[in-house]
Structure formats: C-alpha cells, structure tokens
Amino acid sequence: MKTRGTGEPVALQALKQNKANIGSPILFDPSDICSAFVGLKGVRVLHYQRIGPVAEIAIEKIVSEVRCPMCGFIAHAKERPLVTYIDLPFGGTPTRIKWKKHRMVCINLSCAKRSWTLGDHRIAASHSLLTTRAAKWATKQVGGGRCVSEVAKELPQAQQPATTN
Numbered sequence: 001m002k003t004r005g006t007g008e009p010v011a012l013q014a015l016k017q018n019k020a021n022i023g024s025p026i027l028f029d030p031s032d033i034c035s036a037f038v039g040l041k042g043v044r045v046l047h048y049q050r051i052g053p054v055a056e057i058a059i060e061k062i063v064s065e066v067r068c069p070m071c072g073f074i075a076h077a078k079e080r081p082l083v084t085y086i087d088l089p090f091g092g093t094p095t096r097i098k099w100k101k102h103r104m105v106c107i108n109l110s111c112a113k114r115s116w117t118l119g120d121h122r123i124a125a126s127h128s129l130l131t132t133r134a135a136k137w138a139t140k141q142v143g144g145g146r147c148v149s150e151v152a153k154e155l156p157q158a159q160q161p162a163t164t165n
C-alpha cells in the first residue's frame with residue numbers, strides 16, 4: 001500500500017484531511033452522525049423512541065444568547081414546550097419530530113413583549129402539523145397529481161401538535 005510521511009496509507013491520510021471527500025466533513029462522533037441523519041440545521045438530537053410502527057425523534061435548537069426583539073434585553077427560557085410534527089419517513093419508518101421549543105421571556109420588567117416562542121421555518125412553520133420538509137414533499141406530490149388521501153397515508157398518523165411542559 002502506498003504510504004507517505006506518517007507511514008499511513010495515502011488514502012487514509014487524504015480521508016483524515018478531507019481531501020478525498022467531495023461532500024461535507026467526515027463525522028466520527030456518534031452525536032454528530034445522529035444529527036446528520038436527522039438532517040435539520042442547528043439542532044441537537046435529544047432522544048429517539050420507537051412507538052409501535054412510528055419513530056419519534058426529539059430535538060432542540062442549539063440556542064446561545066437570545067435577546068428580546070422589542071427592547072434588546074437578554075431573554076431567558078421560561079418554558080420548554082414539546083411540540084410534535086409529522087416528518088418524512090426515515091429509513092422506511094414513519095417518523096415524528098418532537099421539537100422541544102424555547103418559550104422565552106424578556107427580563108426587562110417595563111418591556112411590553114412579555115414572552116414568545118423561538119421558531120425556525122427550516123424545521124416547521126408555525127401552526128403546521130408537518131415539518132417543513134414533509135410539507136414540501138406533500139405539496140410536490142399533490143401538485144404532481146396524486147390525491148391528498150393517498151399522500152397522507154404515507155405519513156404517520158397526524159397527532160395534534162399538543163403543547164406539554
């Protein structure tokens with residue numbers, strides 16, 4: 001096997017330096033691999049659970065400092081509601097995303113903003129039952145001529161996005 005410098009095979013050196021990789025960096029950490037499979041930007045995977053035929057993946061957004069959009073004061077998370085969305089099947093398994101959201105409160109007592117929930121349209125639009133990618137997929141299917149009931153059968157049973165603490 002061809003080696004250079006460190007004595008490692010050239011192909012392995014190139015792999016570690018990401019030179020042979022056309023796509024994204026190669027991931028070695030299991031959490032990073034899991035997040036990459038889930039495929040939502042800026043989120044951390046909290047847990048996975050299989051409930052009958054449906055897989056549930058709990059996520060949260062990776063949040064650093066949040067400021068009040070009205071007054072600019074620092075905000076704190078006062079609640080972490082869990083909201084469920086229907087996602088695209090993963091590996092042939094019907095899947096739901098359980099998004100542990102951040103309900104924020106402004107620390108400025110004279111601010112009128114009070115509280116708000118952090119959202120991310122890349123994950124799901126407000127008041128939607130579907131993740132954004134599932135909604136796009138369903139729209140494309142129906143736009144391509146499939147009937148709504150047929151498309152709905154391919155997604156896990158709709159569950160009202162109930163908010164729990």
Ligand SMILES: [Zn+2]
Pocket residue numbers: 068069070071072073106107108111112113114
């Ligand atoms: Zn404020």
